[in-house]
Amino acid sequence: MSKRKGILIDPPSGWQHGFPDYYIAEEHGTMENFLRLKKYPEKDIEFAMQYMRVIGEETAENKS
């Protein structure tokens, strides 16, 4: 199983939308896209982009 670099992120109220989760730039595109993909409320995305908790760069398992 190969591993890819990802950033573990946790936006405000993220636990309600399946966060913390790995953001992988090659797979998800922009960070905003990733939040939309996880069904994070559209009105909170701008706020989340400023006050997101970034836990650090880690390796995420590639299941494909």
Place this chain on the structure above:
Amino acid sequence: MMNETIEPIDWNGLYSSGKDSKDFTFDMFDPLYVDDKQSWTATVNFRARYSERYTAKKNILFRCGMPAPDELKPDHRWYMAKPEHSVKGADIVNDKLWRKFNRTELKIDEAFLHAFFNVASFEIQSFLIEAGWYNMKFSMRAGCSMCPCSPGYNLKSANGFIRNTAIDVVFKKK
């Protein structure tokens, strides 16, 4: 009299430096009844803290994923609506409300961390106690002394055997 043999703990299996460190995941109950499912996971990772600059020889516990006081159920005793945003010092009453809100956040942290500790394996519990679990103190500038970018808990180890370790605990709702 029966002699009990205690297996030595494999510290190296838990603590490997660099980016090859392992994650340990445990299922746990929601200690605060945030929602009806009540099932969460706690993932813990131990890694060596290293820097080219001088760093204090302390262990730091970082945590994330817990709900805020305004996200608890409204009938919960720790529920609190988020105060209005204001400049610190401009409104004394609102500042007091923010201090209460922040203290409640720490209570929620503590409840989740204790729930995690109770379900963790013996090796993880031993490591945490050795690292200073019982001498835990919150610091807004735990990871970086210059700015509040990395709040966490400073752990003061009793004998200093385990030191300069970052302990990441990530809580996630199932």
